[in-house]
Amino acid sequence: MFPDLPHPRSLAASASGADRLLGPGFAVIGLMLIAGWSLPIMTISKLVFFAERLSILDAIAVLWREDQVFLCLVVALFSIVFPALKIAAALWLWYAVDARAEGLHRALDRLEVLSRWSMLDVFLAALTIVAIQVSLIGEVTTHTGLYVFTAAVVMSMLGVRRLTVLARRAALND
Numbered sequence: 001m002f003p004d005l006p007h008p009r010s011l012a013a014s015a016s017g018a019d020r021l022l023g024p025g026f027a028v029i030g031l032m033l034i035a036g037w038s039l040p041i042m043t044i045s046k047l048v049f050f051a052e053r054l055s056i057l058d059a060i061a062v063l064w065r066e067d068q069v070f071l072c073l074v075v076a077l078f079s080i081v082f083p084a085l086k087i088a089a090a091l092w093l094w095y096a097v098d099a100r101a102e103g104l105h106r107a108l109d110r111l112e113v114l115s116r117w118s119m120l121d122v123f124l125a126a127l128t129i130v131a132i133q134v135s136l137i138g139e140v141t142t143h144t145g146l147y148v149f150t151a152a153v154v155m156s157m158l159g160v161r162r163l164t165v166l167a168r169r170a171a172l173n174d
Helices: 017-038 056-065 069-095 102-134 144-173
Strands: 040-046 050-055 138-142
Touching (some): 017 056, 017 144, 040 144, 050 056, 056 069, 069 102, 069 144, 102 144
Antiparallel strands (some): 040 050, 040 138
16 A cells, blocks of 8 residues: 655655654554554443443444434544544655645645544543533543544644644755
8 A cells, every 4th residue: 555665755755863753653643543443442330230331433333323323424534534534644645745746735734634623533532421420320431442542643633743844844945
């Protein structure tokens, strides 16, 4: 899927120092996203006897089974589709696009907007936890998946921001 060698004039080819780790960093972030989707994000305890551990993928499946199609699609879009597209696009822009290409800055600006939208899922998870904690029938315990997913989203936002800075710097050096 990704070229063995970066495009001769790509951001990856022109990077130096710690910036050279940006591409592999995005690959690690992709793995963190997958872990964040599948690891439990919370346990919801209702009354004393019933407890359910949920991952993001489990939550999407439950919403689908309960015919909550709109919510299912919103959660899937903001927690799976947007972050996955963002990582794939960042890797492509890092390795395959000429750093001097006209469309690079426009693509990076769009990617930054996409990054902001992917934080919506972290907000939804936090809001769900607060809503259940406030209710009298349930208690929520957070788990590793929530923190891994949040870290992946935040790190991807920082990585995209760094890509933008490097692209602007490359444009100034031409």
